[in-house]
Amino acid sequence: MTPLQTEHRSDVDPLLQLDDVRTHFKTERGRVRAVDGVSLTLRRGRALGIVGESGSGKTVLSRTIMGLLPSTAEVTGSIRYSGTELIGRGRGGMRGFWGREMSMVFQNPMVSLNPVMKVGEQIAEPLRLHLGMSRSDAKATATRLLTDVRIPEPERRIDQYPHELSGGMRQRVMIAIALACGPSLLFADEPTTALDVTVQAQILELIAEQRRDRNMSVVLVTHDLGVVAGHTDDIAVMYGGKLVETAPTTLLFSEMRMPYTMSLLRSIPRLDDPSHTRLPVIAGRPPDLVAPPSGCRFAPRCAYARERCHQEEPPLVPTSHPDHLYACWYPVGSDEFNEREADLVRSGAVPVAIARGEQK
Amino acid sequence: MNYLFQRLAMAVMLLLAVSALTFGGMNLLGDPLFNILGPVAADTSNPTSVAKIDAAKEKYYLDRPLPERYVRWLGDMVTGDFGVQFSSTGEPPVTNLLKERTPRTFQLLVLAQFMATAISIPWALIAAARVRRPTDRISTVTSFLLIALPNFALGIILKYLLGIKLGWFPLTYTASDPFFSRLHQLILPALTIALPAAAVYQRLLRTDLVTTLQEDFILMARSKGVPRRRVLVRHALRPSLFSFITVFGINTGALIGGSLIVETIFRVPGLGSAIVEAILREDFPVVLAIVMIATTTFVLVNIAVDLLYSVLDPRVRR
Amino acid sequence: MSEPSAETGVTVPMAAEPGRVQRRIGIGFWLSMSWIVLVVLAAVLAPWLPLKDPDANYIVTGTRPPYGPSWTHPFGTDQDARDLFSRVIFGARTSLIIGFVAISFGMIIGGGLGIIAGYYRKWVDRTISVVMLILLSFPALILAILITSLIDRGLFTISVTLGILAIAPVGRLARAATLSFAEREFVTAARSLGASNGRIIVRELLPNVVIPMAALALLGMAVAIVAEGGLAFLGLSIEKGFTWGKLILYGAGARDLERAPWISFAPILVLFITVLALNYAGDRIRDYFDVKEISL
Numbered sequence: 001m002t003p004l005q006t007e008h009r010s011d012v013d014p015l016l017q018l019d020d021v022r023t024h025f026k027t028e029r030g031r032v033r034a035v036d037g038v039s040l041t042l043r044r045g046r047a048l049g050i051v052g053e054s055g056s057g058k059t060v061l062s063r064t065i066m067g068l069l070p071s072t073a074e075v076t077g078s079i080r081y082s083g084t085e086l087i088g089r090g091r092g093g094m095r096g097f098w099g100r101e102m103s104m105v106f107q108n109p110m111v112s113l114n115p116v117m118k119v120g121e122q123i124a125e126p127l128r129l130h131l132g133m134s135r136s137d138a139k140a141t142a143t144r145l146l147t148d149v150r151i152p153e154p155e156r157r158i159d160q161y162p163h164e165l166s167g168g169m170r171q172r173v174m175i176a177i178a179l180a181c182g183p184s185l186l187f188a189d190e191p192t193t194a195l196d197v198t199v200q201a202q203i204l205e206l207i208a209e210q211r212r213d214r215n216m217s218v219v220l221v222t223h224d225l226g227v228v229a230g231h232t233d234d235i236a237v238m239y240g241g242k243l244v245e246t247a248p249t250t251l252l253f254s255e256m257r258m259p260y261t262m263s264l265l266r267s268i269p270r271l272d273d274p275s276h277t278r279l280p281v282i283a284g285r286p287p288d289l290v291a292p293p294s295g296c297r298f299a300p301r302c303a304y305a306r307e308r309c310h311q312e313e314p315p316l317v318p319t320s321h322p323d324h325l326y327a328c329w330y331p332v333g334s335d336e337f338n339e340r341e342a343d344l345v346r347s348g349a350v351p352v353a354i355a356r357g358e359q360k
Numbered sequence: 361m362n363y364l365f366q367r368l369a370m371a372v373m374l375l376l377a378v379s380a381l382t383f384g385g386m387n388l389l390g391d392p393l394f395n396i397l398g399p400v401a402a403d404t405s406n407p408t409s410v411a412k413i414d415a416a417k418e419k420y421y422l423d424r425p426l427p428e429r430y431v432r433w434l435g436d437m438v439t440g441d442f443g444v445q446f447s448s449t450g451e452p453p454v455t456n457l458l459k460e461r462t463p464r465t466f467q468l469l470v471l472a473q474f475m476a477t478a479i480s481i482p483w484a485l486i487a488a489a490r491v492r493r494p495t496d497r498i499s500t501v502t503s504f505l506l507i508a509l510p511n512f513a514l515g516i517i518l519k520y521l522l523g524i525k526l527g528w529f530p531l532t533y534t535a536s537d538p539f540f541s542r543l544h545q546l547i548l549p550a551l552t553i554a555l556p557a558a559a560v561y562q563r564l565l566r567t568d569l570v571t572t573l574q575e576d577f578i579l580m581a582r583s584k585g586v587p588r589r590r591v592l593v594r595h596a597l598r599p600s601l602f603s604f605i606t607v608f609g610i611n612t613g614a615l616i617g618g619s620l621i622v623e624t625i626f627r628v629p630g631l632g633s634a635i636v637e638a639i640l641r642e643d644f645p646v647v648l649a650i651v652m653i654a655t656t657t658f659v660l661v662n663i664a665v666d667l668l669y670s671v672l673d674p675r676v677r678r
Numbered sequence: 679m680s681e682p683s684a685e686t687g688v689t690v691p692m693a694a695e696p697g698r699v700q701r702r703i704g705i706g707f708w709l710s711m712s713w714i715v716l717v718v719l720a721a722v723l724a725p726w727l728p729l730k731d732p733d734a735n736y737i738v739t740g741t742r743p744p745y746g747p748s749w750t751h752p753f754g755t756d757q758d759a760r761d762l763f764s765r766v767i768f769g770a771r772t773s774l775i776i777g778f779v780a781i782s783f784g785m786i787i788g789g790g791l792g793i794i795a796g797y798y799r800k801w802v803d804r805t806i807s808v809v810m811l812i813l814l815s816f817p818a819l820i821l822a823i824l825i826t827s828l829i830d831r832g833l834f835t836i837s838v839t840l841g842i843l844a845i846a847p848v849g850r851l852a853r854a855a856t857l858s859f860a861e862r863e864f865v866t867a868a869r870s871l872g873a874s875n876g877r878i879i880v881r882e883l884l885p886n887v888v889i890p891m892a893a894l895a896l897l898g899m900a901v902a903i904v905a906e907g908g909l910a911f912l913g914l915s916i917e918k919g920f921t922w923g924k925l926i927l928y929g930a931g932a933r934d935l936e937r938a939p940w941i942s943f944a945p946i947l948v949l950f951i952t953v954l955a956l957n958y959a960g961d962r963i964r965d966y967f968d969v970k971e972i973s974l
Contacts, residue, residue: 068583091588099585106583112576116598116673125594126584161674177584377812382824389828508954510904512911512923513946516930520943524936531932617819621908625930635820636912639827647824654817 013082015184015217016042016065021077021087023057023064030290034060036241037077042234044184047211047218049228049249051264052238055286058221061238062187065219066104067094082184099126102185103178105207108194109170113162119146120158123177130181145176149206168199172206179210186211189221204231225261226268229253234323237261240287240297243316247324257319257331260298296329304330304340367666371659378655379437379648383430386644393422395642396446420446433648442649446642454645457634462653464535465630468546468553468619473608475554480561480604485592487562488569499566503559511618515552515625523548533628549626553618557611561604568600575599601672609665613658707962710955717952721770730761732768732920744938753944756928762944765925769945770952772833772921773903779837780902781895784844789891791845792852797860797879806849813846822905823914831917836909840902851894855887889967896960900953907949922949 023035035057042048050058063069065079067086079086081101086094103126106112114122123145124138133141139158146154149172162170171191178186188207192200208231211218220232228235229249236246237258245258256262284301287293293300299309306329314327330336386392394401396416403409417423421432436443442454487499506514523531529548537545572578573596581595582588620632627633631650638646720727730736736751736759737743743759745751753762795806813821825839859865860883868882903922909915910923911930922945928934929941 066583068579095585095587097585098583103585104580104583106576106580108576112580114577114581114595114599115675117595125581125586129587129590130585163675174580177580180584374812374815378816381812385824386828504957505954508900508957509950510907510953512907512926512930513950516926516935516942516946519930519932520935520939524932613815613817617817617908620819620823621911624911636823636914639823640913642827651816651820651824654820655815658815658817 013044014041014080015044015046015082017078017080018065019078019080021061021064021075021079023060023069024074024076025070025072026074027072027290032289033241033292034289035064036289036292038238038241038243040236040243040246042185042217042219044217045211045215046234047208047220047232049220049222049232049235050238051222051225051228051235051261053223053264053286055289056238057241057289058223058238059189060241062104062189062219062221066098066102066187067091068104099183100130100181101183102187103181103183104187104189105171105174105178105191107190109167109174110194112174113170115162117161118158119160119162119165119173123158123173123180126177126180141180142176145180146173148179148210149173149176151176167195168203171195171199171203175203175206175210179214182214183216185217185219187219187221190223191220192227193222193224200227207231223264224268225264237264240292241289242297242327243325244298244328245324245326246316247321247326251321251324255319255321255324255333257324257326257333258298258328259302259304259332259337262332296327303344304337306330306336364663364667367663371663374659375652375655376434379434379652380430382648382651383433384426386642386647387426387429390642390644392420392446392642392644393417395644396420437649437652443645445646446644454649457646458631458649458653461629461631461634464533464628465619465623465632467543468550468623468628468630469612469615471543471546471550472553472557472615472619473612475550476557476561477608479554479558480565481597483558483562484565484569485597487566488573488596489588489592491566491570491573496566499562503563506556506559507563509556511552511556512621512625514555515549515622518548518552519625522551531626533626535629545626546628549619549622549628552622552625553615557615560607560611564603564607565600568603569596572596572600598672602669605665605668605672609662612661613654616654616658703962703966707959707966710959710962713951713955714959717770717948718774720767721774724764724767724771727767729764729767732760732765734761735759736761744934744941746938747940747944754938754940756941757934757938762925762941765920766922766945766948769920769922769925770948772916772919773906773923773949775833776837776840776906776916776921777899777903779834780840780905781844781898783838783841784848784898785891785895787841788845788848789852789887792849792854793856793879793883793887795849796853796856797875797883803853806853810846810849813842818843819905819908822909823912826909826914831914833916833919836906836916837902840905843905844898844902848891848894848898851890852887855890856883859883859886890964893960893964893967896956896963900956900960903949903956904953 018041019039021035021038022033025032025034038057038061040048050061052058060069064073064075065081065086067089069075075087077087081097086097113119120139120142123142124133124135127133127138127141128135143154143158146157151157151169151172157165157169157173162173165173171194175191186207191207192203195203204227207218207220210216218232220228222228225235232249234246235249235252237244237252237260239260245252245256245261247255252261253265256265287297287300293310295308295310295312296302296305296314299305302309308329312329314329316325316327318325330340391401393413393416397409397412400409400412401416404413421429424432433443440455442458444453445457483499487496490496509517519531522528530545531548533542533545533549535542569592573592578591578595581591586595619630620636622628623630623632624636631653635647635650637643638650730751735743736745736755738745738759743755744757745755745759747754751761751763753766755761756765791806791810795803822839822843825842826836829835829839865878865882868878873881906915906921907923907926910921910927915921915923925945926942926949929938929943934941
């Protein structure tokens with residue numbers, strides 16, 4: 001992780017810059033504010049984790065950047081990809097970026113590969129379309145890509161259909177497809193959720209390794225703070241369509257400010273937990289994005305919320321560290337927070353303390 | 361392989377049942393002797409008539425019990441001999457008639473199915489690409505109208521519009537014309553059969569395409585930067601073809617029925633007109649032969665459809 | 679319900695809207711039913727309506743029929759100067775009777791067989807299913823031609839013949855519907871209360887199978903009316919009297935079509951609208967009651 005951090009300081013030119021991005025869907029019930037004013041920056045070669053529950057807008061955000069949204073979506077704000085504005089390009093305008101500049105690995109490898117096309121054809125397709133390779137060149141490159149993603153016997157696998165491969169193998173194929181044309185930006189949307197625990201780590205490691213080899217940026221979208229912990233440089237926590245906390249990964253884990261981030265962290269099962277420990281879950285459901293609550297969107301579910309949280313929406317403000325932003329009136333560590341925490345601990349509602357500075 | 365064997369066994373059983381029913385029904389309800397000889401059959405007082413009756417009975421095995429006659433007929437049919445037409449002279453053989461008529465109906469049906477496929481696939485692709493938008497709604501209404509329109513009505517409308525008013529196609533079929541003019545003459549009848557079939561296929565295929573287009577692998581294909589049209593044709597079409605080809609097979613039966621009427625409207629002397637004439641004359645061997653051809657074709661097309669599944673979807677391959 | 683969008687393949691992945699499928703039968707259904715009622719009424723009341731005599735020749739001296747549509751003959755006349763408007767209405771009598779008798783026959787026999795197959799299962803089901811399969815593998819029209827030519831071409835024979843064609847499709851639907859109901863609680867309850875099989879079939883199953891059957895009945899009636907038209911084109915429709923099919927055939931020759939298209943087109947129009955109305959109403963009932971498409 002360290003060499004990359006030094007690299008990021010020298011690399012000032014951002015690959016991706018989002019400014020007040022809003023993605024709204026017109027539905028019969030009204031306007032669904034799926035993404036509501038997100039600004040962030042991603043530098044070349046860096047890995048960003050977007051973390052949140054389902055319904056937080058993280059998947060929509062990644063698809064907004066890719067431009068892979070249904071026609072009911074309205075996107076405003078600015079998304080600059082190495083200086084080029086992406087919003088308003090339309091589908092035709094985005095196609096030039098897909099596969100070549102940015103590509104995506106989807107959640108469920110079982111249903112994300114075309115069941116009636118050979119694996120090799122599916123990898124070769126973008127090569128032939130974007131790089132104009134001949135059939136045989138594309139096939140050779142596809143075989144090499146399969147080797148890159150550590151699939152044994154690539155020459156045999158290339159002529160197989162997806163149903164003949166295991167789940168982990170299919171996810172590797174998806175990664176090979178996404179990497180085929182050497183994109184600068186890779187989105188991985190819950191890439192390991194559908195996989196066995198043992199395979200999950202391998203896939204994450206593979207993505208990290210390819211990122212280093214190709215100096216590619218990665219956006220890792222997940223609900224699991226545990227997944228991003230070891231594999232990203234920065235983390236953006238989303239809730240109700242908004243960013244609620246962003247920070248370099250190490251900083252976030254050592255000095256998290258947002259009670260929501262803390263709740264997410266607490267919901268990760270830990271190996272050193274005694275067995276049968278009940279996992280604390282965040283009570284309640286993510287907010288209705290048609291009529292979001294006034295004030296802080298997390299307030300209705302927040303154990304530390306006070307009157308002000310329900311009235312006024314907290315802005316995203318930096319801590320002493322300029323890269324660490326959070327949106328909370330009474331952040332973790334504040335007097336009001338500590339007071340409430342003490343009450344909660346006394347009543348036995350929360351585990352005694354959150355481990356601070358927890359890092360791999 | 362085992363599965364194919366089962367299907368074939370089933371098909372043979374079915375053909376046996378159909379042939380036995382037709383054979384039995386015609387012989388019990390009709391009067392074969394009368395149909396061969398005409399009024400002579402009832403004239404048992406005249407020795408010449410009696411001689412003719414005896415000869416005919418001998419020739420057509422009419423003095424034998426029905427099951428025996430069926431088995432004889434069946435044995436002949438399996439070897440490709442459909443017997444002779446019912447007539448006092450016993451000539452000509454049914455096979456001659458079939459050789460002349462079958463290719464025309466076959467050409468008509470193949471052309472019709474080809475047209476139906478050629479129309480319905482692009483139609484469904486366009487509708488599915490614009491699902492629930494005006495284009496799609498218009499297409500849904502159009503297919504509903506076409507499906508409800510009886511084929512004889514469509515035949516007359518096409519004959520009037522394309523044949524008489526616009527004069528693009530000839531109104532009748534001339535058997536002695538060269539191949540390509542006959543093909544030209546077959547376009548109007550084929551279109552009459554094809555349009556409603558295309559509407560049926562389109563409706564099914566559109567529904568399946570819309571479902572497929574919501575699959576994750578379509579989004580995946582798009583995110584690879586595959587152009588829209590190619591996503592539709594290369595990625596969505598093939599996994600969506602199952603209902604289409606199933607109904608393509610089942611519909612063959614309906615088209616065979618429809619071709620009878622269409623052949624009459626456009627005066628194509630094919631199997632359709634042959635069976636109508638034969639039924640009116642109660643020329644049982646001809647009727648039987650054509651029923652068997654129609655049913656066998658139907659059964660075979662459906663078996664072929666079953667085999668096509670495995671070509672389309674590698675997952676059902678064994 | 680999230681709005682799936684085919685052009686992108688994205689299902690909007692958030693904030694589930696409450697899923698309510700619109701369950702209205704719609705104005706189209708009532709329009710269709712109105713037309714059907716109108717046609718049926720006109721057909722039933724035809725002898726008492728102020729119509730021209732369908733068999734009289736309204737020749738205007740000094741001119742040669744056929745006459746085009748006019749105030750006196752709204753649909754025009756045929757080659758024999760017979761009024762097409764009243765002929766279409768009188769034709770409706772025969773066509774509708776054929777459609778009605780055919781589908782009733784199909785419903786009673788096919789529905790009965792289907793329910794029995796679905797209720798008793800085992801060898802009863804297997805036997806009935808094989809019979810249906812055989813019926814289905816005859817090209818329908820050929821079967822109709824066979825029967826009519828071997829028996830006679832009276833109104834009753836033709837109707838029953840077309841009814842036989844309806845047996846297999848109706849039977850399959852009834853069987854499928856019965857299968858899905860036979861294991862429901864109310865049937866099990868009735869059985870545990872000691873109800874006889876016959877009583878369960880009539881009192882518990884029949885009422886539930888009737889709705890999908892009603893949808894099929896409307897579609898089937900349309901099919902039967904069309905099939906009669908097909909027989910007419912083969913010269914195999916009823917010998918006496920006239921039907922829509924026969925009326926259409928009268929004007930279907932190339933010369934007549936060119937000279938006087940209305941002879942064919944007037945009955946085609948009425949037949950088409952009727953068939954459309956039957957189809958549409960049947961479709962709506964099926965959708966409204968959420969009946970699965972089982973084949974027709």
